[in-house]
Amino acid sequence: MNHCIESLTWGDFVIHAIMDLGISSAVPDPSVYYAGSFGMRFRFWFQDPLKLCRVVLAEVCDANPHLIVSGELRALQPVFQVYGRRQVFSGPVVTLKVFEDNVLVREFLEEKGNGRVLVVDGGGSLRCAILGGNPVVQAQNNGWAGIVVNGCVRDVDEINGCDIGVRALASHPVKASKKGIGEKHVPVNIAGTRICDGEWLYADTDGILVSKTELSV
Ligand SMILES: O=C([O-])CC(=O)C(=O)O
Ligand SMILES: [Mg+2]
Structure with missing residues (x-):
């Protein structure tokens, strides 16, 4: 199970932070600008809303x-x-x-x-x-x-x-x-x-x- 801790906007980006309670293989979608992690359980990524909305x-x-x-x-x-x-x-x-x-x-x-x-x-x-x-x-x-x-x-x-x-x-x-x-x-x-x-x-x-x-x- 994943628990979403935070989603906030910063400039043009949406920043999501997630606490992983399972082992997750995150394959970023094309809107993900940068993804990183702290240790095993905490992941974050920046999402570009323009790319997210690209048709x-x-x-x-x-x-x-x-x-x-x-x-x-x-x-x-x-x-x-x-x-x-x-x-x-x-x-x-x-x-x-x-x-x-x-x-x-x-x-x-x-x-x-x-x-x-x-x-x-x-x-x-x-x-x-x-x-x-x-x-x-x-x-x-x-x-x-x-x-x-x-x-x-x-x-x-x-x-x-x-x-x-x-x-x-x-x-x-x-x-x-x-x-x-x-x-x-x-x-x-x-x-x-x-x-x-x-x-x-x-x-x-x-x-x-x-x-x-x-x-x-
Ligand atoms: O139990 C089921 O059949 C469906 C379900 O809720 C689950 O797998 O989480
Ligand atoms: Mg169920």
Whole structure:
């Protein structure tokens, strides 16, 4: 669990200070100007709000209309809420299909993330949360870049304290079942977009793009 101690502005920068109670691998997003630490447990970073607000995905779309026409680059329908401290994240996709069951979600996030993005198709269920605070803290500590959930999350305050990007349809207080049913690494259809294992996902404040291959952004 992370505890945010302070966020304050200094000139053009926003300074955040964090006390890490877990071992966190902080991979700075492009808005991070300088990051440092005192000992094992105290981290701080300066964020440039101009870069934070930079419209990266819009520029990608404008520069690659041919990829959009061919379907190599797809924009997810704007149905997601934004959670987690990283508003800008990207990485190779790992897919998972479940329905109101979160055992496999936790299993994935216990693995080393290596900058990957877990895309969970929860069938769009709004009846329970398939992602909670504990696995998100683990995902942060294991180096996942982000988690996109076609379903609900819970423990929103805890998730919003984590240095990771999370997108989900909504929050819900009820937990999911624990039968361990689901399919790993299968193509999923979420927010009007087919997404396959190994494709690349890019998220910023404008939305989410999926590309067949890594983009040079
Ligand atoms: O227990 C659950 O199913 C979900 C949850 O709140 C957590 O993992 O933190
Ligand atoms: Mg919980």
